Amino acid sequence: MKTFITTIFLVIIVVSGQRSDASEIVQIDHNQAGVLDGDTLQIGKTVYQLAGIDAPELGQACNHDGHLWLCGLAAGYRLHKQLEMETTQIKCFVQPAPQGLPIAACLIGDEELSSILLKGGNVTALANSPPHYAAAEHLAKQASLGIWSGEFIPPSQWRKGRRLPNEHDFTESTRPAAELPWKHLERKFLHPSKATHAACMVKGDISETNERLYYSPLDQEYESIVITPETGERYFCGDDEARQAGWRRKGEGP
Numbered sequence: 001m002k003t004f005i006t007t008i009f010l011v012i013i014v015v016s017g018q019r020s021d022a023s024e025i026v027q028i029d030h031n032q033a034g035v036l037d038g039d040t041l042q043i044g045k046t047v048y049q050l051a052g053i054d055a056p057e058l059g060q061a062c063n064h065d066g067h068l069w070l071c072g073l074a075a076g077y078r079l080h081k082q083l084e085m086e087t088t089q090i091k092c093f094v095q096p097a098p099q100g101l102p103i104a105a106c107l108i109g110d111e112e113l114s115s116i117l118l119k120g121g122n123v124t125a126l127a128n129s130p131p132h133y134a135a136a137e138h139l140a141k142q143a144s145l146g147i148w149s150g151e152f153i154p155p156s157q158w159r160k161g162r163r164l165p166n167e168h169d170f171t172e173s174t175r176p177a178a179e180l181p182w183k184h185l186e187r188k189f190l191h192p193s194k195a196t197h198a199a200c201m202v203k204g205d206i207s208e209t210n211e212r213l214y215y216s217p218l219d220q221e222y223e224s225i226v227i228t229p230e231t232g233e234r235y236f237c238g239d240d241e242a243r244q245a246g247w248r249r250k251g252e253g254p
Contacts, residue, residue: 024094026104030086036216036239036249038075038123039114041104045253048094051105052129053114054155055079055122057238058216059199061167062152068167070199071147072155072238075122076218082108082116121146124154159240202236203227204247213250214242 026043034042038055041048055075056062062071083090090113092106106113117123118133121140124147125133141148153162203215203225214236215222227233236242 026092026094027089028092029089030083033083033090034249035076035080035083035218037072037218038079038117040101040239041079041106042249042252043092045251047101047249047252048092048104049097049101050114050117051103051112052126052133053117053123054126055117055124056147056152056155057158057240059201059237060153060155060158061164061199062147062150063164063166064150068164071152073201073217074146075117076216078120078122079113079117080218082113119145121148123147159238200235200237202239202242204234204236204242204245206231206233211250212247214239214247215250 028043032043036042036047037058039050039053040055041050056072058070058072058076060070060072061068086108088109090106090108092104094102094104096102108116114123114133115136118125118136119139121143125137140146151164153164153167201217203222205213205215205225205227207213215225216239227235236245236247
């Protein structure tokens with residue numbers, strides 16, 4: 001186990017670009033972690049980026065044999081379900097990042113959460129992540145799992161505005177309903193304006209105290225949040241976009 005823990009520290013150091021192996025350890029029960037998307041968690045007042053991976057954005061669609069599906073939302077649900085199944089505490093080793101969110105390498109039993117998501121084809125490995133992350137991604141590629149079952153834009157490029165040729169024509173996911181637990185909600189995600197993308201589903205709400213807060217479809221209160229564009233409220237295509245625009249999570253500390 002000591003060797004494995006050392007590996008976790010190295011993961012954090014490589015991903016964050018920092019030399020120090022100093023790390024905070026956070027232990028949580030599954031119901032203490034809020035899932036924003038396929039690679040982002042909120043624990044208490046802090047939002048964390050999972051180490052070594054990049055998930056499709058919540059509004060991102062992937063192509064499976066000519067049919068579009070919401071691969072970003074699917075990745076978020078996969079992470080949510082993985083945490084929901086755990087009965088033991090989850091241990092996360094946290095390292096501050098030079099820029100952006102603090103990075104968390106989390107253990108579920110003796111396995112890294114990031115590796116689990118990579119093996120399922122839910123997320124991609126970052127270019128500077130350790131070799132065992134790339135190996136996990138390779139297994140998913142070989143088996144054509146998840147996003148590797150067809151075509152997709154790398155998440156980093158999607159955030160810069162690149163899209164699949166027909167992605168703006170997205171109307172609803174075409175994968176079997178059993179794979180889409182949000183199917184009954186999907187039409188609520190699709191908005192008439194396609195100026196940016198048809199499936200921008202992160203809700204940017206302005207609270208009674210004038211706080212600009214954003215909500216993911218994976219949040220319990222998501223359904224109750226009504227967006228009124230006339231008051232400055234809006235939809236985002238992903239949580240990164242919301243954060244860059246200055247919106248924050250409910251309960252998030254400074």
